[in-house]
Amino acid sequence: MTGPKLEQRIEPEEELALPNVLTTRLDLALNWFRKSSVWYLLFATACCGIELMQTGGPRTDLDRFGAVFRSSPRQSDLLIVAGTITYKMADRVRLIYNQMPQPKYVIAMGSCANCGGLFTPSYSVVNGVDKIIPVDFYLPGCPPRPEALNEALIKVQEKIQGEPWFKKIKVAR
Amino acid sequence: MDAAQIHARLVERFAEAVLGFEQELIDPAIAVAAGRIREIAQYLRDDAALQMDFLRCLTGVDRRETLEVVYHLLSTVHLHTIVLKVQVAPDGARVDSVWDLWRTAEWYEREAFDLLGIGFTGHPDLRRIMMPDDWEGHPLRKDYVFSGEYHGITAERSDGLDAFGAPATDKKAAQARGAAAAAAPPSAEEPSATAATVSAEVAETTSPVEPPVAAEKTPRIDEPGESPSTGKASRLSPPTAFQPAMHTAKADPVEGYIQLNMGPHHPASHGVLNFLLFTDGEILSRVIPDVGYLHRGMEKLAESMPYASTMPYTDRIDYLASMFGNWGWALAAEKLLGIEVPPRAEFCRVIAGELNRIASHLIGTGSTSLDLGAFTPFVHWLRERETVNDIMEMICGARLTYNYMRIGGVARDISQQVVDKTRRWLDHFLGIIDEFDRLISFNEIFVKRLANVAVISPQDALSWGLVGPNLRASGVAWDLRRAEPYSVYPELQFDLVLGKGWRGQVGDAYDRFYCRIEEMRQSVGILRQAFDRMPEGEIRAELPRKIKPAANEVYSRVESARGEMGFYVVSDGTDKPYRARYRTGSFTSMSIIEHLSPGLMVADLVALIGSLDVIAPEVDR
Structure with missing residues (x-):
């Protein structure tokens, strides 16, 4: 999945065509590094957290994509909000998000994080984590299957791969 | 008597x-x-x-x-x-x-x-437990109306519909919504006046939604949500200065102790549980559990919908052992209605329940080892749990939130294919338990982390209302399957697993851990017997389409993976419960932590939480 895309963009120039040397654009290479080590925060608040664990487990194995779980937001690139967020928890979610270093990505996993899900009519549940923090990807399901979470991670990787890093420099020239 | x-x-x-x-x-x-x-x-x-x-x-x-x-x-x-x-x-x-x-x-x-x-x-510490300290009102009161806003977060939906997905009844709001309402998916019906007791009032109190921006070029995934407290929540906006509110009014700083906040997001706290620690170096002087971060108001929700509709919610009381929530709720409704469940359905329930008990104990024991630093055994258990999930999927179509049981029976029959697959897996699984024992249960480092830690005496266990494996580990022979038999458990042979002080004293953390391992072995035996004895026949009793039990009260209870799960249901003769109350094992387990903590090491606290196998939604509901 990662290989062909990168190869397409490679434009070997005559003087640099040495053995074992590939040339590519710097942002493509950097994005490739970044997307291959998306570390996600183990932020399991409810039922979806169990499927998040199973996704990290042997069958689906998010580790294949370079995604390993971290326990601290300060070491994480990706916040997977796995479960219901209550009003009591809301401030803490914002704090955790603010503790993560830039650039950061958020997956709202499951119906509760998307919109409140089953608990939308409840007096204590925030109807969607996007009321508190910005969300990149909404993953439906109650709870989503590990395959679905896997797909969401791939979407995050695609987003990372497509991000222009040096846009500003180009404009300046 | x-x-x-x-x-x-x-x-x-x-x-x-x-x-x-x-x-x-x-x-x-x-x-x-x-x-x-x-x-x-x-x-x-x-x-x-x-x-x-x-x-x-x-x-x-x-x-x-x-x-x-x-x-x-x-x-x-x-x-x-x-x-x-x-x-x-x-x-x-x-x-x-x-x-x-x-x-x-x-x-x-x-x-x-x-x-x-x-x-x-005369209560020593009467303060809020589930809701934040600055919450207004008491939600389970019948006249309670949620204001629709807390700390700047509003309850309104971004698509302008009410909480049940139907167009809001307020006409002015509907007009202001304009295109959004027109483009909304057609809703099946208007919510009945009683069904939306909470939601309709919320919809009325909230302000009209602004009309959406026409022609959205970017997909919704890139649109950050709006949060009135921070203005437009944007990736580029600087982090707002934030002071986390301490929901611990009781905790005055004690001279000479370090105050440490553990959770609510902590890898070893099994979901969103918060603990306020007072430590003298490594020695704890006091631990104050602070719960309610996952209080989803399920008891109030149950009052607003028919009996059968609450079934999916009971999955989520204890998502690791959803079957028992289903079971207890079905049992409550069946007792209120006075109906008999067909024998085959009872066996289906026992099979699904015992499989679920194994699946739950896999996470319970696995995460204990994970919390104490052993990652490998946990991954082994996750692998085994995938097979249980597959079997569950064959039985009921879901991996985690099963919604399998129905009032009067079960949703689907258990096929011979499931029986064969489960039998094969059980043969394999007994060997894996032995392997797990060699890998971690008898590992000396692991044993030393758990043995003689946080010993609970039988008197304390009863007084604090511990149930299930936590109670039995203290040597109290109390299992609802035996003591107040329900379903077909009287026909099945199994042993009560009691704490024996395997590696330390009776009632220590190791006993609680190992009781769960032994219970999995017992569950394997129960499953095999259930497969042998399962009769042919109906899987659901005949029931009217609309369930209206007579005015009555019932306290139904089942032995969940975390002990007694009780459903106190008050019926007033209508099709909705007047009051539903869920009694769960983790709630009482959490309450004993403060009593056990003085004198423990900080690292022992993790062992204690792990061995009690508390799970946040069961504490908070």
Whole structure:
């Protein structure tokens, strides 16, 4: 999945065509590094957290994509909000998000994080984590299957791969 | 001793304080005078012939003109139960606390205070437990209306529909919504007036939604949500200065101790649980659990929908053991309706339940080892759990939230294919348990982390209302499958696993851990017997389409993976429960942590939480 895309963009120039040397654009290479080590925060608040664990487990194995779980937001690139967020928890979610270093990505996993899900009519549940923090990807399901979470991670990787890093420099020239 | 005899004894002793006896209820209740409850409770607990040593559940019911405090008492010695009821006026009146008779009452009373606004005289620490300290109102009151906004977060939906997905009834709001409402998916029907008691009022109080931006170029995934407190929540906006509110009014700083906040997001806290630690170096002087971060208001939700519709919600009370939530709820409705479940359905329930018990203990024991630093055993258990998930998917179509049981039976039959696959897996699994034992259970480092840590005596375990493996690890032979048999458990052979002090003392963290391993072995045996004995036949009883039980009250209970899961359901003769109350094992397990913590090391606290196998949604509901 990662290989062909990168190869397409490679434009070997005559003087640099040495053995074992590939040339590519710097942002493509950097994005490739970044997307291959998306570390996600183990932020399991409810039922979806169990499927998040199973996704990290042997069958689906998010580790294949370079995604390993971290326990601290300060070491994480990706916040997977796995479960219901209550009003009591809301401030803490914002704090955790603010503790993560830039650039950061958020997956709202499951119906509760998307919109409140089953608990939308409840007096204590925030109807969607996007009321508190910005969300990149909404993953439906109650709870989503590990395959679905896997797909969401791939979407995050695609987003990372497509991000222009040096846009500003180009404009300046 | 049955309820009538207990009533007779109470009348003999406390003549005028006994106000009534509701014998026609499924669980007969005795109404007593509010001023005498403590005296009567003490008598019930201490009298040799009664010995009500276990407070199953303490809760309140809003009867509109009065508030009712309900005590479910049980004697584990004499195997009899009784329900006590006390009426108090809705505003200002108080009841005497019974927290020192049954220590578990301390948290139950806090919960009744928080959610129903019942005061308890003599309670050492009466403050909110589920809702934030600055929350207004008591949500389980019948006249409670949520303001629709808390700390700047509003409850309105971004698509302008009401909470049930139907167009909001407010016409002005609908006009302002304009295109958004027109483009909304057609809703099946208007919510009935009673169905939307919470939501309709929320919709009315919230302001009209702004019309959406026409022609959205970017997909929704890139649109950050709006949060009034921070303005437009944007990736580029600087982090707002944020002061986390401490929901720990009780905790005054103690001279000479370090105050440490653990959670609510902590890898070893099993979901969103918060602990406030006071430590002297590595030694804990006190740990204050702070719960409610996953309080989803399920009891209130159950009041707003028909009996059958609550079934999916019961999955999520304890998502690691969803079957038992289903089971308890189905049992409650069946008792209220007085219907019999076909034998094959009972076997389907036992099979699904015991499989679920294994799946739950896999996470329970696995995460204990993970919390103590052993990652590999946990991954082994996850691998095994995938197979259980596959089997569950074959049985009911879901991996985690099963929604398998129905009032009067089960949703689908268990096929021969499932039986064969499960039998094959069970043969394999028994070997894997032995491997797990060699890998971690008998690992010396692991044993030393758990043995003799946080010993719970049988008296404490009963007083704090521990249930399930936590209670049995302390040497108390109490299992609802045996003590108050339900379903087809009387036909099945299995041993009660009691704590033996395998590596230390009876009732230590290792016993609680190893009890769960042994229970998985017992569950394998139960499953094999159930497969052998399962009869052919119907899987669901004949039921009317609309379920309307007569006015009655029931406390149904099942032995969940975390112990007794009780459903106290009050029916008022309509198709919706008047009050539903879930009694869960993790809630009481959490409450004992403060008692056990003084003198433990900080690292022992992780072992203690892991060994109690608490799970956040069960604590908070």
